[in-house]
Amino acid sequence: MFTLIGDLIGSREAPDRAALQRRVGQILDQVNEAIDTMQLLEPTVGDEIQGGFATIGDATLATLVIRLELAPDADMRFGLGYGDVTVHDGDRRPLLQDGPGWWAAREAIETLKGKRGTLYVGPQDGDDTPDPAFVNAFLLARDALVATLNARQHRMLLLALKGQSQRAIAEAEGITESAVSQAFARGVRAAHDAQITFGKAG
Structure with a gap:
């Protein structure tokens, strides 16, 4: 275990x-x-x-x-x-x-x-x-x-790990999908994808 x-x-x-x-x-x-x-x-x-x-x-x-x-x-x-x-x-x-x-x-x-x-x-x-x-x-x-992520990006990463779409994350944060996409490009997506990929490999 x-x-x-x-x-x-x-x-x-x-x-x-x-x-x-x-x-x-x-x-x-x-x-x-x-x-x-x-x-x-x-x-x-x-x-x-x-x-x-x-x-x-x-x-x-x-x-x-x-x-x-x-x-x-x-x-x-x-x-x-x-x-x-x-x-x-x-x-x-x-x-x-x-x-x-x-x-x-x-x-x-x-x-x-x-x-x-x-x-x-x-x-x-x-x-x-x-x-x-x-x-x-x-x-x-x-x-x-x-x-390196700020508080909002932490929340976005958490929602992404829970399976939420970028549209749903934008609604939860009260911002545009474009703003979410920019945040993902600045580290949220990399952190999310790294964890998911490691999980599949491990």
């Missing part, structure tokens, strides 16, 4: 931390409905979340959608891993579990401490798993590109 651990950045400085935590819960519910999971995304302890996916494409898509949903008021860093997972108590929430999959995701997010973005730790020579260097090269480029 591809494992995901997310860590909310700077929540202690949030004007209303409880409201932010509720917002995170709502976003996780939306992502659980939109993206196939092997283990539902859920809050764990402190500012962390966790979840599991069958593919690296779905795992990386979840990280992008969550960050876009949180923007511009908050952000989250993500550690992704791969490996077996053992659930010791399936009735407890969050689940009581461990295993190599979670150890890898924990290693990834600990490596990111103090930084933003997403990092993957996985088998170096796995026959059925992607090369970590390949995944992390994609994640570095994707996150750097998304960081």
Whole structure:
């Protein structure tokens, strides 16, 4: 399973931390409905979340959608891993579990401490798993590109990832289709297409 651990950045400085935590819960519910999971995304302890996916494409898509949903008021860093997972108590929430999959995701997010973005730790020579260097090269480029987009472009990218047409995005933003097309040409389309293409490859 591809494992995901997310860590909310700077929540202690949030004007209303409880409201932010509720917002995170709502976003996780939306992502659980939109993206196939092997283990539902859920809050764990402190500012962390966790979840599991069958593919690296779905795992990386979840990280992008969550960050876009949180923007511009908050952000989250993500550690992704791969490996077996053992659930010791399936009735407890969050689940009581461990295993190599979670150890890898924990290693990834600990490596990111103090930084933003997403990092993957996985088998170096796995026959059925992607090369970590390949995944992390994609994640570095994707996150750097998304960081160049403004708040409106973030919203456009999120709507595009949800399958909305440029016409629908223009209506949602109250602007012309031409303005949306220009925004897509300035990075929205590249970020969208890169994520979708990576998902198909992974």
